[in-house]
Structure formats: structure tokens, C-alpha cells
Amino acid sequence: MRAPFALHLKGLGQTFAIGKGTVEALRNVTLTVDRHEFVAVLGPSGCGKSTLLRSIAGLLKPTAGSVEVFGLPVTEPRDDIGIVFQKPTLLPWASVEDNILFPARHKRGSVTRADRQRAAELIEITGLSGFAARLPDELSGGMQQRVGIARALHMDPDILLMDEPFSALDALTREEMGFELLRIWEARPKTVLFITHSVAEAALLADRVVVMSGRPGSVATDMKVPLARPRDAASANDGALHEFAGYLRSLLLKRAA
Numbered sequence: 001m002r003a004p005f006a007l008h009l010k011g012l013g014q015t016f017a018i019g020k021g022t023v024e025a026l027r028n029v030t031l032t033v034d035r036h037e038f039v040a041v042l043g044p045s046g047c048g049k050s051t052l053l054r055s056i057a058g059l060l061k062p063t064a065g066s067v068e069v070f071g072l073p074v075t076e077p078r079d080d081i082g083i084v085f086q087k088p089t090l091l092p093w094a095s096v097e098d099n100i101l102f103p104a105r106h107k108r109g110s111v112t113r114a115d116r117q118r119a120a121e122l123i124e125i126t127g128l129s130g131f132a133a134r135l136p137d138e139l140s141g142g143m144q145q146r147v148g149i150a151r152a153l154h155m156d157p158d159i160l161l162m163d164e165p166f167s168a169l170d171a172l173t174r175e176e177m178g179f180e181l182l183r184i185w186e187a188r189p190k191t192v193l194f195i196t197h198s199v200a201e202a203a204l205l206a207d208r209v210v211v212m213s214g215r216p217g218s219v220a221t222d223m224k225v226p227l228a229r230p231r232d233a234a235s236a237n238d239g240a241l242h243e244f245a246g247y248l249r250s251l252l253l254k255r256a257a
Ligand SMILES: Nc1ncnc2c1ncn2[C@@H]1O[C@H](COP(=O)(O)OP(=O)(O)OP(=O)(O)O)[C@@H](O)[C@H]1O
Pocket: 016, 017, 018, 023, 024, 025, 043, 044, 045, 046, 047, 048, 049, 050, 051, 052, 215
């Protein structure tokens, strides 16, 4: 028997009630993601990418269709799904280290020496060395976002959902964090769904790129990235990658026209 997909969206629909009207954010989204696959999602602003991610995370109940994680319907948020939101939503009164340790403490009631050690590693990886004891207010927006990324990685989730995780970072840090994410993903394989507005970032990081249609969002195109792994800074200059990114760009421009 075939192992279940890590993610299986079947005809997913999401319609919000606003006042006396409704907004149909997603319509008939059907998508599968294999275990340990890295899938990027592109699409015009407002097409329902964040709604898609929140539906997979169990934060929104589908109004049509279903979401399955490892073959089971998602009915509520799960420990094995880590989420990085567009905004990091940190606890303002807790230090960087305590924010990163929060999910472990919440789940088990206390933290172990290994938890602290892993937090220290992630603080280093995300370029936050020296800031472990600082409060979120004392950090730049980009640094706060990196705390959110470290927090999502700390529990080593099977599935990582990322909603434009690097959009608050400067261009150089953004590129560095992308490759750092790939290193973490290669060392500790996980299934990643990565929402971005950057065609280049999607092509450079992902195994597959899904392009969504305008609202109500559905899957318009689903393509494998024609680039071997491992990838590094030199991969960004690969001719096939450029061609692929150009093709994706033309698809998105057509959808925006
Ligand atoms: N909780 C909500 N209540 C009502 N409408 C909502 C809610 N969440 C999202 N929407 C609407 O659903 C649509 C899709 O929003 P969503 O944030 O998922 O899009 P997006 O593709 O992530 O956008 P962007 O790329 O600009 O971040 C929008 O029209 C938005 O106004």
C-alpha cells in the first residue's frame, strides 16, 4: 500500500461570511504533497494563499472539501505542524530564548537541557547570537521574524508551513535564510509548504511550484523545478532555473492582466 501523502487537499473550499455577504477565498483546491517534499506557492495578492495555509494548519475549518495530513483529516492545530506566519506574533514579555522554547514548554510543561541546547543552536543559525535574553521590542522586524522561524523549527515538526517567512528581511539576509532553511531541511527532512511572492525564491528553494489563480484561489499550475540538489548560491545563476523563473513570471503576469 502506498504511504499516505503528507498533505492531501481534496476540493478544498473556504468562504468567509462578512456582514450580510460572503467572500469566497478558495474554490476546489486539490493538491497533494509528498512526505519531505518542498513545495512553493505563488499567486496574486488576495488569492487565498494565507487562507490555504491556515486551513492546512487546522486554524480554519473548510467550508467545502477536506484537508488530510498523513491520511487523517485535520480538525484542529497539531503538534507535528510548525507554522511561520507573515508576522511573527511573539510573546512581548518573553525573551528571545523563551519565545523559541514556548511550544516545548506549552506541550510538556517544562523544558529540558536538550531543548535549551537546540534553542541555542537555532539562535546561532538564525543570526541572533547575543540576543537570547532580549525582548521582542528590542529587536528589528527582521530579527523578530527570525525568532518566529527558530520557534517553528525548535519542535522539529514533520510539516512546516511558511507564509512569506522572509518578506521582512533585507535582500542579503533573505538569501542567507533561504539557504539556511535548505540546509536544515536537508539535515532534518520535513515537508515544507512555502508561500512567497518571489518567483526567484520559489524556484531556487522548492522541488515543485504551485501557481494559484486569482480569487477564488485554486491551483492553476503545478510544476517540478528543473534543478538538481543540493542547491547553493551558484544555483541562482543556473540557466534552466532562469528560464523556469521567467516562465513562472509570465504566468503570474498573465493572471494579473
Ligand atoms: N478571516 C477572514 N474573514 C473574512 N475574509 C477573509 C478572512 N481571511 C481572509 N479573507 C479574505 O480572503 C481573501 C484571501 O485572503 P488571503 O489573506 O488568504 O490572501 P493571500 O493570497 O494570502 O494575500 P496576500 O498575498 O496579499 O498576503 C481576501 O479577499 C481576504 O480579504
